Amino acid sequence: MKETTAASPFTLHNKNVTFKNRFVKSAMSEGLATKVHLPDADIFRLYHTWAKGGAGLLITGNVMINQQALGEPGNVVLESEKQLGLFRAWARAGTHNDTHLWMQINHPGKQVPKGVAREAVAPSAVPFESGIQRFFPHARALTHPEIEKIIRQFAHTASLARRAGFTGVQIHAAHGYLISQFLSPRHNQRTDEWGGSIKNRFRFLREIFNAVREAAGPEFPVGVKINSADFMKAGFSEEESQYVIKELERLGVDMIEISGGTYERPELFGKNASASTLKREAYFLEYAESLKQTTEVPVILTGGFRTRPAMDSALQSGAADFIGLARPMAVYPDYPDRLLSEAPVPRIAPVKTGLPFIDNLGIMELAWYNQQLARLSKGRKAAPGFPPVFSLALLLMKNGINVIRQRRG
């Protein structure tokens, strides 16, 4: 039998869906929506470029399920069928060249910076760690009817995505957003049926998954992005993560994407990864290896992958079925094609200003890479040599010195 490599196709047998290779462009919030939170020509151009670049599956940046719950000013929102024409154009742009395009759907919960939304909601009114909290409004706990409404909104957005021509959806349950807050015993301190045991903390995601499946239909691929852990004291653990994935498998999830961390712990960008982890590139490889001992569900492993040998080795060991790539795709949108042709891939320098208290924050990664996405969306080439200190200057000009000051603690 031929050995599995990143070039091997993959079929979801129960869905009759085939991906031409194992490269997945992971979600990157584009920050490019219009003032009324819709996609336009810039986003279409960006996805056309990515589809041309060779990945088997593109996952969109998080699309919010409701206009009142934005994570960032430039978020796309899909909540009404009136806007479907624009989403159809997006779907067309991202599915040429035999490419799949899944929409990532999200609710930010309390991860809404001040100035973006009037209030922040969460499972419980638990503040962020000191230092970070000053950057966000204080969260209030959701009521039971509000929770039910959010579940329906996830389902509605998924059914609209399907009607628009997206070939799947991914529910965002990672990185400290609302679903991830429900899963975490630190952030979810409810005493009703939505909190307490992991079974209860999983209830919100379970209900969302079931509602999405029902609204989008049995043939439509539904994936979930989830943390291996959130790396916080008394937070969501690897054991709990494995429990949730087993449950989702039982419910019929089509694909799991593994990441980790939150705004408080930006481990998704490899912050604090050990030298031995960095050598194997993928930040969550060990977790994926252990997960795959207990589950058959197809896994996208995301975070840190850069070279073909590391990718092929993760695929051949069975730790992953797909390789998730985010930051490289913002600089070289044809990264998959480059890897497939086995051309050497350029090394992307780490985003470092030289100021350690800034460099340890996720915000610099987001700022620098968002600037690259903005260039691609205008049909320009990315600028890998763009100095991160200039990104910092642009960030400060846009948001003021408080962005840094407030996050410093």
Ligand SMILES: Cc1cc2nc3c(=O)[nH]c(=O)nc-3n(C[C@H](O)[C@H](O)[C@H](O)COP(=O)(O)O)c2cc1C
């Ligand atoms: C600019 C930017 C925006 C991101 N937005 C999202 C997002 O909307 N949803 C998500 O799940 N992850 C998001 N991520 C995280 C990536 O999907 C990925 O997990 C992370 O960058 C690690 O993968 P990499 O090493 O290949 O970049 C974002 C990352 C960047 C750089």
